[in-house]
Each structure stands twice: as C-alpha cells, then as structure tokens.
C-alpha cells in the first residue's frame with residue numbers, strides 16, 4: 001500500500017460510470033418512482049440493504065453520518081462512516097461512543113444526515129433528521145450480540161481523543177483485557193450506546209443513463225408524509 005502511483009488530474013476527470021450499465025443491476029431495471037415508497041420509506045431502504053447484501057457488497061449497512069460541530073466561530077459539518085444496526089419505521093439506529101466527537105456534536109445539535117451508497121447497484125439513500133439516544137435496554141440488547149473483542153475495544157478506546165502511539169493503544173487494550181479477564185459478560189460502558197436517527201426526509205436515488213437519475217424524496221412531518229420527485 002506504500003507509494004501508490006499518484007492519480008493525475010486527467011485520470012480523475014476521465015473516471016465515469018454510465019449508470020445505465022450498473023455492475024449488478026439489470027440494465028432494464030424499471031425507473032424508481034413514487035410507487036416504490038407507497039409502503040413508506042423503511043421497506044424500500046430495507047429492501048435495498050438486503051439486495052446489496054445478497055449481491056455481496058462489502059459493508060452494505062455502512063452509511064456516512066454527518067453531524068454539526070458548533071466548536072468554532074461558525075457551525076461546520078463533520079462526516080464519517082458508521083454502521084446502521086437497526087431499521088424501523090421510527091428511524092435508523094447506529095452505535096458509538098457517546099463521548100466521541102460525533103457524540104459531542106449530537107449533544108450540541110441533534111440534527112444529523114446519513115448517506116448510504118451502493119455504487120455497484122447505482123443507488124444512494126439520504127436520511128436526514130434528529131438523532132436521539134436509544135433507551136439503555138436497546139443498547140444492552142445489541143451489546144449482548146457483540147463479540148468479546150469488540151466489547152474490549154469499546155472499553156479501551158476513548159474514541160476521538162488523541163493517543164501518543166499505536167503502542168499506547170495496545171497498552172490500553174492489554175490493561176482492559178486484564179481488567180475483564182475474570183468477567184464472562186463484559187458490561188456496556190457507561191459512555192457507549194445507540195442513537196436513533198428519526199428521519200424527517202428520506203431521499204432515494206437511482207442512477208440512470210446520461211445523468212438523468214431518478215430522485216424520490218419522502219418528507220415526514222408528524223403523521224403526514226409527502227412524496228416528491230426531484231430533478232437530478
């Protein structure tokens with residue numbers, strides 16, 4: 001992975017996928033339209049994640065989560081990838097360290113946006129809304145399914161804080177491993193848990209030939225929803 005050939009500006013400018021020929025999706029896939037979300041946004045998002053999973057897409061539940069940092073003279077967006085670990089008509093759930101940068105940002109401004117991208121399927125989904133902490137029982141149920149290594153890692157890492165070296169990180173893990181050596185069921189750290197992102201907007205995007213893509217947005221306002229098509 002060292003010293004890769006530098007990508008030239010010409011290479012990047014020439015990179016182009018014609019979404020009429022996605023790698024896996026049949027070229028004759030019908031156009032995404034309003035009827036695809038007639039059952040709500042959640043079944044379609046679930047279906048797209050399931051299709052990406054069955055086609056062997058790596059990390060099919062990965063989403064880029066954007067939050068707002070109020071730390072500085074003006075609000076700034078910050079984005080990073082997390083995994084969607086739950087999906088219901090109420091929203092999408094992810095797990096993280098509540099004391100992390102994203103945790104602090106969500107405490108300052110709970111508004112967040114998440115983007116799923118499956119390039120091989122020529123599909124993208126944006127979810128925008130307010131993120132709230134899930135009840136401790138929900139976190140506990142998910143934590144119970146986490147492997148021991150992941151539990152130790154959650155305890156050992158003060159996520160988003162600086163660390164002097166890799167060796168220091170390894171030392172923290174060794175200490176944590178020793179601390180829990182006699183504990184079968186490592187408990188949930190008090191600083192760790194889930195967030196539910198409750199969407200007020202979910203946009204489905206389907207790549208099409210000639211950049212005339214399909215965009216269908218579901219806008220949610222309390223009990224009422226509105227479905228609209230956006231220009232690409």
Ligand SMILES: Cc1cc2nc3c(=O)[nH]c(=O)nc-3n(C[C@H](O)[C@H](O)[C@H](O)COP(=O)(O)O)c2cc1C
Pocket residue numbers: 059062078080081082083084094095096097100101102103159160
């Ligand atoms: C594919 C992928 C999945 C990830 N999933 C998670 C996750 O579910 N939760 C999490 O806290 N970090 C996850 N991360 C790490 C985050 O991207 C990020 O580095 C970390 O949460 C710290 O972010 P922050 O400092 O902005 O809070 C994932 C990274 C990748 C590349």
